[in-house]
Amino acid sequence: MGVSSTAPLLLRAARGEKVDRPPVWMMRQAGRYMKAYRDLREKYPSFRQRSEIPEVAIEVSLQPWKAFQPDGVILFSDIVTPLPGMGIDMDVAEGKGPIINAPIRTQEQIDQLRTLEPDESLPFIKPILQALSQEVGNKSTVLGFVGAPWTLAAYAVEGKGSKTYSIIKNMAFTNPKLLDQLLTKFAESIAKYVCHQIDCGAQVVQMFDSWAGELSPQDYEIFAAPYQKMVFDKVKETHPDTPLILLVTGSAGLLERMAKSGADILTIDWTVDMADARTRLGKQWKVQGNLDPGVLFGSQEFIRDRILDTVRKAGDWGHILNLGHGVLPTTPEENVKFFFETAKNLNVLV
Numbered sequence: 001m002g003v004s005s006t007a008p009l010l011l012r013a014a015r016g017e018k019v020d021r022p023p024v025w026m027m028r029q030a031g032r033y034m035k036a037y038r039d040l041r042e043k044y045p046s047f048r049q050r051s052e053i054p055e056v057a058i059e060v061s062l063q064p065w066k067a068f069q070p071d072g073v074i075l076f077s078d079i080v081t082p083l084p085g086m087g088i089d090m091d092v093a094e095g096k097g098p099i100i101n102a103p104i105r106t107q108e109q110i111d112q113l114r115t116l117e118p119d120e121s122l123p124f125i126k127p128i129l130q131a132l133s134q135e136v137g138n139k140s141t142v143l144g145f146v147g148a149p150w151t152l153a154a155y156a157v158e159g160k161g162s163k164t165y166s167i168i169k170n171m172a173f174t175n176p177k178l179l180d181q182l183l184t185k186f187a188e189s190i191a192k193y194v195c196h197q198i199d200c201g202a203q204v205v206q207m208f209d210s211w212a213g214e215l216s217p218q219d220y221e222i223f224a225a226p227y228q229k230m231v232f233d234k235v236k237e238t239h240p241d242t243p244l245i246l247l248v249t250g251s252a253g254l255l256e257r258m259a260k261s262g263a264d265i266l267t268i269d270w271t272v273d274m275a276d277a278r279t280r281l282g283k284q285w286k287v288q289g290n291l292d293p294g295v296l297f298g299s300q301e302f303i304r305d306r307i308l309d310t311v312r313k314a315g316d317w318g319h320i321l322n323l324g325h326g327v328l329p330t331t332p333e334e335n336v337k338f339f340f341e342t343a344k345n346l347n348v349l350v
């Protein structure tokens with residue numbers, strides 16, 4: 001217990017310890033809804049500058065920490081950040097998201113991909129995570145994150161975000177062996193990247209399989225789940241004590257399948273009632289979520305009611321309070337502040 005009792009709240013809850021109140025953080029808690037971020041964006045107009053110049057990325061990561069003291073501080077970066085280190089050039093376009101200049105669609109291109117060497121190609125990660133650890137000490141938990149193989153492959157093959165995922169689904173359903181090679185390469189590199197983030201100070205790591213919910217359950221089992229598991233299993237070989245969280249966007253039909261991924265904690269989105277998620281997964285599962293990010297447009301009373309409803313349904317063990325997905329760009333900052341204050345005073349309220 002000695003070590004655990006000084007560990008920060010979110011880490012303790014993520015390990016399955018009983019805590020006084022659910023820890024709370026938000027996905028995309030650093031970003032456009034914050035004036036401090038928008039101001040900094042004028043000085044550093046490119047997303048890659050903001051996320052790859054250590055001093056800037058540290059400042060952005062700490063903006064929500066300074067404003068709201070969340071229980072988790074997440075590295076400011078993007079899921080596509082490791083791609084150039086594998087030989088896939090990319091940029092992140094404002095309002096659009098990742099753009100891959102030469103989409104990966106042929107055997108030759110897949111053969112040419114390199115295994116990620118995080119120390120060499122992502123030299124900014126270590127100073128960023130070290131600075132975050134030093135800044136928050138044991139008052140908060142430092143979170144790392146990565147994209148899952150299917151979601152990264154979707155960007156690499158499509159070349160950008162998509163509504164239909166026609167190009168990667170075409171590959172999946174006509175040439176599954178080719179796609180398997182790409183997904184396997186991503187799994188190897190992403191596992192190394194997770195380990196590197198942990199070695200640099202990440203205490204919990206979340207994997208985003210944002211586009212796996214676009215697959216039918218039977219195809220999720222072929223093209224997403226096995227590669228999620230490859231990453232988690234590989235990380236657990238060397239870093240068994242770091243809690244790993246899995247997020248799949250639009251996962252209502254996939255919860256039970258996500259539970260077989262090897263993750264320790266599952267993110268629940270708001271299309272599933274938290275009580276139903278508990279019933280479906282069993283009480284021994286640790287869960288994160290799951291307010292609709294749009295709730296933060298409501299009144300303070302409304303926000304408080306929804307927090308209380310979620311926390312009561314999640315119960316008093318194994319819950320990390322969060323939105324079901326990222327905070328929306330035009331969300332009022334004072335409502336984010338109210339959300340955190342209310343959540344952090346829960347032991348008084350419930």
Ligand code: CP3
Pocket residue numbers: 026027028029030031032047074075076077078079080092093094095096097098145161208210249326
């Ligand atoms: O949570 C955090 O505070 C950490 C920051 C973070 C970013 N991207 C910064 C970012 C995280 C965790 C991500 C992950 C990410 N990136 C995901 C998985 C999460 C999810 O949404 O399911 C995905 C799919 C991406 C790809 C991506 N990057 C998209 C679709 C976009 C555009 C979003 C939009 O609405 O314009 C980005 C760009 C991006 N990444 C922004 C931020 C804050 C916005 C661009 C900007 O600030 O200039």
